[in-house]
Structure formats: structure tokens, C-alpha cells
Amino acid sequence: MSHQALQRVLVRLLYDPxxxxxxxxxxxxxxxxxxxxxxxxxxxxxxxxxxxxxxPMRRTRTLKALLDEYxxxxxxxxHAGSQDLDAFFSSPAFHDAIQTRQALAPIFGRWLxxxxxxxxxxxxxxxxxxxxxxxxxxKTPGATSVPDHLALPERFALARLPExxxxxxxxxxxxLVALGPNPIEALYQTPPDxxxxxxxxxxxxxxLLLERLADGSFDIxxxxxxxxxxxxxxxxxxxxxxxxxxxxxxxxxxxxxVLDDLLSDGxxxxxxxxx
Amino acid sequence: MASPFDRRLAALPALGLGVSTEYGASxxxxxxxxxxxxxxxxxxxxxxxxxxxxxKGLDSAARAWAASGRPATYHFLDINLDEPEDFDxxxxxxxxxxxxxxxxxxxxxxxxxxxxxxxxxxxxxxLPPILCDEAASDQAxxxxxxxxxxxREVLPENPxxxxxxxxxxxxxxxxxxxxxxxxxxxxxxxxxAIYQRARGLPPLHGLDAFPLDRVVEIHIAGGSTHxxxxxxYIEDDHRPEILPDTWEIAAHVVAHAPNLxxxxxxxxxxxxxxxxxxxxxxxxxxxxxxxxxxxATQAAP
Numbered sequence: 001m002s003h004q005a006l007q008r009v010l011v012r013l014l015y016d017p018x019x020x021x022x023x024x025x026x027x028x029x030x031x032x033x034x035x036x037x038x039x040x041x042x043x044x045x046x047x048x049x050x051x052x053x054x055x056p057m058r059r060t061r062t063l064k065a066l067l068d069e070y071x072x073x074x075x076x077x078x079h080a081g082s083q084d085l086d087a088f089f090s091s092p093a094f095h096d097a098i099q100t101r102q103a104l105a106p107i108f109g110r111w112l113x114x115x116x117x118x119x120x121x122x123x124x125x126x127x128x129x130x131x132x133x134x135x136x137x138x139k140t141p142g143a144t145s146v147p148d149h150l151a152l153p154e155r156f157a158l159a160r161l162p163e164x165x166x167x168x169x170x171x172x173x174x175x176l177v178a179l180g181p182n183p184i185e186a187l188y189q190t191p192p193d194x195x196x197x198x199x200x201x202x203x204x205x206x207x208l209l210l211e212r213l214a215d216g217s218f219d220i221x222x223x224x225x226x227x228x229x230x231x232x233x234x235x236x237x238x239x240x241x242x243x244x245x246x247x248x249x250x251x252x253x254x255x256x257x258v259l260d261d262l263l264s265d266g267x268x269x270x271x272x273x274x275x
Numbered sequence: 276m277a278s279p280f281d282r283r284l285a286a287l288p289a290l291g292l293g294v295s296t297e298y299g300a301s302x303x304x305x306x307x308x309x310x311x312x313x314x315x316x317x318x319x320x321x322x323x324x325x326x327x328x329x330x331k332g333l334d335s336a337a338r339a340w341a342a343s344g345r346p347a348t349y350h351f352l353d354i355n356l357d358e359p360e361d362f363d364x365x366x367x368x369x370x371x372x373x374x375x376x377x378x379x380x381x382x383x384x385x386x387x388x389x390x391x392x393x394x395x396x397x398x399x400x401x402l403p404p405i406l407c408d409e410a411a412s413d414q415a416x417x418x419x420x421x422x423x424x425x426x427r428e429v430l431p432e433n434p435x436x437x438x439x440x441x442x443x444x445x446x447x448x449x450x451x452x453x454x455x456x457x458x459x460x461x462x463x464x465x466x467x468a469i470y471q472r473a474r475g476l477p478p479l480h481g482l483d484a485f486p487l488d489r490v491v492e493i494h495i496a497g498g499s500t501h502x503x504x505x506x507x508y509i510e511d512d513h514r515p516e517i518l519p520d521t522w523e524i525a526a527h528v529v530a531h532a533p534n535l536x537x538x539x540x541x542x543x544x545x546x547x548x549x550x551x552x553x554x555x556x557x558x559x560x561x562x563x564x565x566x567x568x569x570x571a572t573q574a575a576p
Contacts, residue, residue, distance in 0.1 A: 012401075054503055
């Protein structure tokens, strides 16, 4: 279905004027990685480029919608001095996401974390909000059970981040509450005063369990490394998970009891896979 | 011999002239007061076309309309008909549930790209399909799938757009969709006018070869002309004033579409007094419609 590939190219052209200029000038070179027919490349070559430029606010609108999931990251970006977040729409991450039909919001967060690498606070919180963004989008459960395998329930995710990230996130979120129901607009209007900010560790990490609650909010809790290692290995066979428990010091039959406890606590469940 | 569509068509009611709305539209400043229109000019609001995103559901105004038992149609705003992966079980369940609440005469909506990638708030937009034969087949497959899943007629609409790619004229593309999906169509006269202008074609170009007997519903809406970078185009802004190109198309279709059942005047963002001249003009046009059921419905008190 190459018409769908062409339609995704069209979206990229609408969002990225530089890409559009390159594609109209030499579609074969600019779109070498996209499987288009010669006829489809010809339609692009023959297109009038002017209607692609009719909506100058397209990037701004989409950026605003993306930032709704990144209020703490935005507060830190603005606190550290502005960054060109609009550049996301010209990034390889954006183009790849469109061409491969992915959800944009988690990818934006990972792009922001990479962009903010010199700013340890922003990078850490962007990674955390990217993980929350991914968790916000439920995955379709598998239809077939996998015998003797256990998995983390779909409402959970694990994140291993610089130590102090969750404390920093909680600190920024507390300041955002004061901004009312539309923190993104308020942040852009008034530079945020975030007080004395915790600084995540440059080397040590913390393991976080993220849980999507029924009302759409999240619970974030820190896990002991041993438990995080075990849960991070799931989905896996019961035997493999017991081996991880033993590697962390659980003697039989305690290794099996650990899994039974996690099952009864709802942190593990029988694994399924798509048919 | 009657085709399956002809047999299904016989079961579709004539709705007459109606208006459209979306979630929360009735509470916007300056929006059309559908309740006031319905009570003061009932022949202009014989049905309500409700724009629906499953994630948002129906607002209180749409639920109140449905509860009153008055006719409605369900206009989807969140399905890429040509993408099989868009038909996930949760969405289909949501559509069925909302359709049960609204009890629409049929489902309809733009057969285009409502979102790029998965259905996601930041990824909403509306683009026309690539106008090629393969895309027509994929659109048709999606229409048939949605019809089968919901048990309701699904009418594709020609979407608006400024950028069109492909080797088919828009009407040729939709003629193939209608044939392959064995379905009727919602022809948006304003969107067609935008397309013809973008291609430098006269408003009625291609309509003589188009199966107008498949047109079950039309949209008529106002627009405005602009130029940017030397490029002249029509903005589909639903202002009350109907452009001459749109009106020419609407008049032609109403006079030649024998199975037309419903007409929406899309003016939902404008106050009632500004819209009344448009309603009067469309109402007068429908008095000479080729469709007898539409004429009869619109002439009823």
C-alpha cells in the first residue's frame, strides 16, 4: 500500500519546509528511504509547492498538544533558558515517527531528553515524562496465553533514571499546581520560579515503577534494585524469573514464593501474546 | 435488477434540511443556537448531524437531541478508512455504543486522513486521500468493514484540502470508491468547489460522468477566497456566505440526484440571524429537488 507511504510523506512535507524544499527539488534523493512507485514520485515532482505552505501555525499547534504531556519538562526548559522545541518537526525522530506510523508524544519526549542532555535536570524529567507518555497509551492485550510465562501488567512500566529524578519531578509538579488548569499557557506567559531545584545524580540511578491509574493519573514509586531487575526481565518464564530472584539472594523455595507474592500483589500476571 | 445498495437505500429515511454540530460547539461564543433554530424555524433543523470522536463521546446537547427522538446522523471524525490498523476493537465498540445512543439514520464522514499515525490528540488533521486506484480500493474496504461492524450505512464524504496528489480526478476517485464499497455518498459541495478551484477546473467539471444516483446527502457551506505566495485558494471556514462555485455545484446536484435524502447547511460557528438567508435559499432550492422523498420531507410542516 504505497499510497499510504506517500500520504505519510505528504504529512512530513506539510510540517517541514526544509524537507519539502529538498523533496520538491529532488524527490529521488530526499525520499530514497521511502518505498514509492515511479508514478508517485512523479506526482510529487509535478506538485505545486505553494499550497504546502498555507498553514504557518501547524507546527505550533502540534507542539502545544505535545507539550500538554510534558509540563514539568517545559518548566525546566524555560527555567534553563529557552530551547528551539520547534526543531522537533525537522528532526529525524519526527520524520521516522510519521513514516512508520508511531505515536508522536513519547518520541517527542525522548527527542527532548536527547536535546537537553547538557541540562541534567531537563533531560532526566523529559525521560520520565516520555515513559509516562508511553504508558498513557494502552497496548492491545495479547489474545493467547503463554504457558508458564509471567509479565508485568499493561498498566505498569519500569524506568531506570538518574537518582533524584522522581524527587525533582515531584518538586516541579508541586510548582505547576499553582499555575491552574492550563500550565503550558501559563508557563509561556510567565517565566517559572521553581525555587531551589534538586539535581539528579550524574552516575547513580533509581528504579521507578510507574502505574497508570483508572482516572488517568499516575503513581510513581521507587523500587529496590533487586525487584526492578526481576520485573524488568518480564515477560519471561517462571523458571527464568526464579533464577533472577536466586541471583539476588533468594534461596529455594523463597525464589518461587517471591513470584507468588508478586502475582498476588498484581505486579505480575500470566503472559499473553498476539495470535 | 436492484443492487444490494439500491435495496438498502430504500430503507434510508429522507431527512430534509439540517445542521451540524461537534462536541462542545453549542457552548462556543457566537455559535449557532440549534435549539433556537429548531424551535423558531423547524424546517431548517429537521435533523442534526453530530460530529463524533469516540474519545470525547456525545456532549449534552447531542444527547438531549437524541433523547428527544429527533433524526440524527453520526459524522465520524476519527477513522482513517483506508488503514486496517485503525479499526481496533476498542474504537469499534465505542462507535457502536455511541451510535446506539444517537440512533443515527446513517454514519458518514470524510474519507481521508483524520490523523497521522495512531489515533492521538496531537496527531489530528484532515487531508484528502491520495487520488489513485489503490487508495480507492482501500477506502472501499474500510467502508464495507465499518458498515458490517456497525450494521449501519456508511457514506464517505469528499474531504477538504489544499494539497492533492494522484492521477485521478476527485470525482473519478469517489466513483470507484462507491462502486467497490457498494455504497452511497455524502458529497460536500464546498469541498468539491475547493478541489475544482485548486485544479483550475470549472465547478461542474466531471459531474456529468459521476453517479449522482449514489448521492444520499450533501453539505453546503460558506467559504472565503485567499491568496498566499501568488497561490489563490478557498478556505473552508463555514462562514454563512456560500461562494458562487459551491452554489452552482449544490444546485446541479440537487437537480440531478434522485436519491438525495439529506442536506446539511454547515454554519455551526455563526449566530442564527447571520445564517437565516442561507437557510432560506437552500430551502427554496430543495422545492425543486430531483428527489421526491426529499421534496416531500422538506415541504412538510
